[in-house]
Amino acid sequence: GVQFDAREHQHLRYNPLRDSWVLVSAHRMKRPWAGQVEKPPEEHIPRYDRRNPLCPGNTRANGEENPDYESTFVFENDFPALQPDAPDPGSDQHPLFQSKAARGICKVMCFHPWSDVTLPLMKKEELVRVIDKWADLVEELGATYPWVQIFENKGAMMGCSNPHPHCQVWASNFLPNEPALSDRCQRVYYEKHGEPLLLEYARQEAEKKERVVVESSDWLAVVPYWATWPYQTLLLPRRHVLRINDLTTEEREGLADIMKRLLTKYDNLFEVSFPYSMGWHGAPTGPHLKENNSYWHLHAHYYPPLLRSATVKKFMVGYEMLAQEQRDLTPEQLRQGEKCTGKQESKLRID
Amino acid sequence: GVQFDAREHQHLRYNPLRDSWVLVSAHRMKRPWAGQVEKPPEEHIPRYDRRNPLCPGNTRANGEENPDYESTFVFENDFPALQPDAPDPGSDQHPLFQSKAARGICKVMCFHPWSDVTLPLMKKEELVRVIDKWADLVEELGATYPWVQIFENKGAMMGCSNPHPHCQVWASNFLPNEPALSDRCQRVYYEKHGEPLLLEYARQEAEKKERVVVESSDWLAVVPYWATWPYQTLLLPRRHVLRINDLTTEEREGLADIMKRLLTKYDNLFEVSFPYSMGWHGAPTGPHLKENNSYWHLHAHYYPPLLRSATVKKFMVGYEMLAQEQRDLTPEQLRQGEKCTGKQESKLRID
Numbered sequence A, B: 001g002v003q004f005d006a007r008e009h010q011h012l013r014y015n016p017l018r019d020s021w022v023l024v025s026a027h028r029m030k031r032p033w034a035g036q037v038e039k040p041p042e043e044h045i046p047r048y049d050r051r052n053p054l055c056p057g058n059t060r061a062n063g064e065e066n067p068d069y070e071s072t073f074v075f076e077n078d079f080p081a082l083q084p085d086a087p088d089p090g091s092d093q094h095p096l097f098q099s100k101a102a103r104g105i106c107k108v109m110c111f112h113p114w115s116d117v118t119l120p121l122m123k124k125e126e127l128v129r130v131i132d133k134w135a136d137l138v139e140e141l142g143a144t145y146p147w148v149q150i151f152e153n154k155g156a157m158m159g160c161s162n163p164h165p166h167c168q169v170w171a172s173n174f175l176p177n178e179p180a181l182s183d184r185c186q187r188v189y190y191e192k193h194g195e196p197l198l199l200e201y202a203r204q205e206a207e208k209k210e211r212v213v214v215e216s217s218d219w220l221a222v223v224p225y226w227a228t229w230p231y232q233t234l235l236l237p238r239r240h241v242l243r244i245n246d247l248t249t250e251e252r253e254g255l256a257d258i259m260k261r262l263l264t265k266y267d268n269l270f271e272v273s274f275p276y277s278m279g280w281h282g283a284p285t286g287p288h289l290k291e292n293n294s295y296w297h298l299h300a301h302y303y304p305p306l307l308r309s310a311t312v313k314k315f316m317v318g319y320e321m322l323a324q325e326q327r328d329l330t331p332e333q334l335r336q337g338e339k340c341t342g343k344q345e346s347k348l349r350i351d
């Protein structure tokens, strides 16, 4: 028979963090594209815009005035999906009409006072301050809330409605679906194999080197073997770390460094400020702080939507929504791509 | 304390088909939108375009010439994600690097010879022919393949790259993630409650009438209690039916009728040819034909992306990808919306 070649022959790969499969059909990249083309990101964003509610000194929707902040700046989302005091819906006892109370808090965090920078364009010290603030927020909100989700939607294509560099932090009184699934998968793996899933995974990838995008003595960024988005990456520390606030000073500096390198590579791939949604997953907090969570390992997921160019994205639609995620190139192809190796400095660098 | 009001107070709802939760934060519809605006669908599509590979008589990418078809027309996808004869990837025995063979077949089905019609604009008899062909394909491909996924990506926003009315049919030698999850949920429910989950659900909704969008003596379309997309609907027969090819002649006519009514409502909602991804889920086939699948109930899911208007969609991004799906209006609000009741004829009707 014919010899198997991942770039030519469709196959399934297992995602051990979600207990599900992805269909890899790399030969599909050959099909011509006549569908929707996205608007490329805006290129000329002013450093300060007096109408932008995220800029220092400006007034927000609720009438509050931002301080003249010089580093990061955190405030409560003016249109929060989670509020601390919503009443309980009560309960229709029917198993097909179940509801539950949801309480929490939504914060917005500006990364920098300037609107015309992104994380890869910031100085290393500035990135360290972002990381320190992430850690503080997990410490503070995680004291009571079981889950604190830090996430960044970057680019209009990813639903981001403000070009000023920022992320969001939503803390909830429940463990959301995705971390609940990841928690279960990591726990079951630990019970079976006696070591944390992601620690073993990082070790394997560091050895294989087939999917490593950037690495340093304490961090590793790989396109996971089970990636669903074309240029998805998983960023994780080499030392066993449960939560972002457990990172040492050196590890935070190392993280600033590797984030800058990873995001610069992304920007260089299609020579555009790369859109993505990213977020941190660490061991649950609040009541879970008292439990043994040593099966957990801190990591960030980067989910970028682009497939072919700065303006052609991957559509996760019909088959993906109704049956299973499908990808059009192998996870190894980002690593092998000529385009995204070599350049160490973002072409988009402005300072 | 304050009285709970679903339109004001965030809460969680349980999706019994996916064993997961959705965060309903209806008060978020009040937030202003300054983000990405989509291109509205093209309005002037020619009935026949000699460069369109889906039109009757035209030549496709592989050099084959389409017949002068007058009703539906089925052919094999020229760039299939699944092929019948891909070799086996073999297996790295490590639990974190698992792969499996994937084999199958991808077909494309044109609904009509004209490019300027959509399902709600077609005659009832024409819709019946589409339904009959769906049933034939499930019968034929389901004889051997365990899963036959019929799906339609409608509109450029949903990754559809050809305006000619068509759907796809992907049959696979594996049960994909979504039907596997749905299969498990329906089985567990049946074991516990002694009746099919969706049959009981249809009965409850027909009584409550809070979320029914359109109904007839043999069909029901509801915004499910656990809907994640703003205007998501679930279409299902009232009689217990396992697969689309089990529908009687009368039920197929009834389906043509209710599809026309449902899709006309969609088109009228924002006065635009409504984009969506839809697909059918029925009991598994192939080797599963010999099993007892009576816990299954045939249904179609409609997942439309729009939120506020013809050009502002819901972004399922950061929080949704990393934590949990979140919606900005209650599932009851479509039903209550003035805009989408009353009109029985699509404004877009052209014949």
Ligand SMILES: O=P(O)(O)O[C@H]1O[C@H](CO)[C@@H](O)[C@H](O)[C@H]1O
Binding pocket: A035, A314, A315, A316, A317, A318, A319, A320, A326, B153, B158, B159, B160, B161
């Ligand atoms: O097969 P098509 O229509 O070219 O492609 C479309 O539907 C597929 C199945 O949902 C997706 O994988 C593609 O991303 C999308 O563009």
Ligand SMILES: O=P(O)(O)O[C@H]1O[C@H](CO)[C@@H](O)[C@H](O)[C@H]1O
Binding pocket: A153, A158, A159, A160, A161, B035, B314, B315, B316, B317, B318, B319, B320, B326
């Ligand atoms: O909160 P934002 O940035 O206005 O909104 C964005 O992120 C949210 C969280 O992922 C999503 O629910 C919204 O659909 C998206 O537009």
